[in-house]
Amino acid sequence: MYKLYIANKNYSSWSLRAWLLMRELSFPFEEEIFPFTENSWEEYKKRCPGGLVPWLKDGDKEVWDSFAIAEYLAESHARVWPEDTSARAWARSVAAEMHSGFPALRMQCPMSCGVRIALTEISAPLQKDISRINELWLEGLNRFGGPFLAGEKFTALDAFFAPVVFRIRTYDLPMEDKCSEYAEHLLSIGSMREWEEAALKETWREPEHESDMIKYGVLVEDLRIT
């Protein structure tokens, strides 16, 4: 049985990727949450190799970083990436682009599943990131026929964009119709709903995440339990 270490479900976008991939593809695992604190990095460093989560343990093997976890799982589970070679090449490239890019989206719209925020403006760098996401999603949906980004089946690529889907809803980001439909579809799958329900039940509030999420906007709704 795998063991996956993650952070708070409300905030932890990187944790969501690995968790969703494993849950949606029904890989058996136990999870443990290390809640964020003011001193997370020091705390995490004592526990996991890179000082960051997600962190996967498989017996005596340890893997950290969401992309490394996806690739590790792909060695033993064929369903992680699309079956078709060209869909797989595209999906890996786009997941890597997501993994290493989109700095304005990350900074100006940090993930917080349980709140709704009205942005005061959409800055040029943020618009550039949003436009590129629309472009990539339209390419995937048109080329492979949906309802997922690389075709009929959920793959790691959808897991990599899952935090973006929560951000689109939290910050009401402008998306093309077909991309909004994809976002709605991903929000509706069982494992995304399970993550969201758990996020809404969390009572941890980490001050830095709470202030970061309203740096570029105004809080209009908080659906989390208090």
Ligand SMILES: N[C@@H](CCC(=O)N[C@@H](CS)C(=O)NCC(=O)O)C(=O)O
């Ligand atoms: N590139 C890494 C990023 C991991 C990361 O930044 N994780 C955050 C949680 S979302 C973390 O562990 N933060 C610890 C801290 O803030 O001290 C991945 O893909 O896993």
